[in-house]
Every structure is written in C-alpha cells, then in structure tokens.
Amino acid sequence: MPKKYETVVLFDPELPEDKRKEFLAKLAGVIGSYQGEVLKQDDWGTRKLAYQIRKKVNAYYTFLLYTGNRGVVEEVERNIKIFDGVLRHMTCRVEIQVKGKAAPAEAPSPAEEQPPPAGAPPAAPAQ
Numbered sequence: 001m002p003k004k005y006e007t008v009v010l011f012d013p014e015l016p017e018d019k020r021k022e023f024l025a026k027l028a029g030v031i032g033s034y035q036g037e038v039l040k041q042d043d044w045g046t047r048k049l050a051y052q053i054r055k056k057v058n059a060y061y062t063f064l065l066y067t068g069n070r071g072v073v074e075e076v077e078r079n080i081k082i083f084d085g086v087l088r089h090m091t092c093r094v095e096i097q098v099k100g101k102a103a104p105a106e107a108p109s110p111a112e113e114q115p116p117p118a119g120a121p122p123a124a125p126a127q
Contacts, residue, residue, distance in 0.1 A: 002036050002067040004094035007076060010059035013046050015085040023083055024062065030075050036068025053087045065094070 011020055028038050044061035053059070066072075073091055080089045 002034075002069050004039070004065065004067050005073055005076075005091055006094055007064045007066075007080075007089060007091040009062045009064070009080060009086055010049075010053070010088040011062065012054075012056065012085045012087055013058045013060050015060070019085060020060065020062070023085065024064075027064070027076055027079060030079055031066050031068050031072060034068040034070075034072035034075065036066055036072050038064060038066045040065040056087060059087050 024041065031038055040063070042063040042065075044063060046058050046060050049057055049059055077089065077091060080086050
C-alpha cells in the first residue's frame, strides 16, 4: 500500500515560473513512476525567510502532498538536490488522514436551553 508524504520546497525567488513548473511536473512524473500520485500541490508564493540562505532573504514556497511506494522519497529528494533552483526542502511522512475544514460546533440557542424545574436545587458550577 502506498504511503503518504509531504514535501516543502523553497525555490530561489529569481527562478522563472516556467522553470519551476517544469521541475514540479518532472517530480510528478517521478512520483508516478513509483505508483504514486500528487494529491495536492499548493503554491504559497514568495515569503521572507527567517535567515538568509545563499544570500537570499526571500524564497518561493511550494507544498506537495503525495503517495508512493518504497523508494519514492529517495528519488524525489535526489532530483531536488541536483536541481540548482532549490534553496531548501523538507519531507515528512503523513500518518493522519487529511480532511477538509471542520464546521464549527454550534452552541445551543437560548430558546433550546430548558430552565431547571421549580423547587430544584441550583446546579453546581462546571469546573
């Protein structure tokens, strides 16, 4: 059974968009060759770095969520390491199910709350 992984890639902000997209398409092909698929690709855009990397203060962030069989992470990271436009990357294995945003729980309306019966002792405060 394929396992889920997530990889964050920090690209050089001066790298042209077409080169970045071409590289990400290559990574999708690598993932596909390991019977995996890219579940989500999220481009976060250019953001300020906490510290300089190769004299750069900004980087273009891209998040990948994908599945794949044994060896997919090693091959993805090998391709990332030989591409000159990547400043940093990090890969983690995902153990939990990825779900959409949960709807906020609604508090009962005051009309639904029942007043205590007459003559009943007062309720203890919740702790």
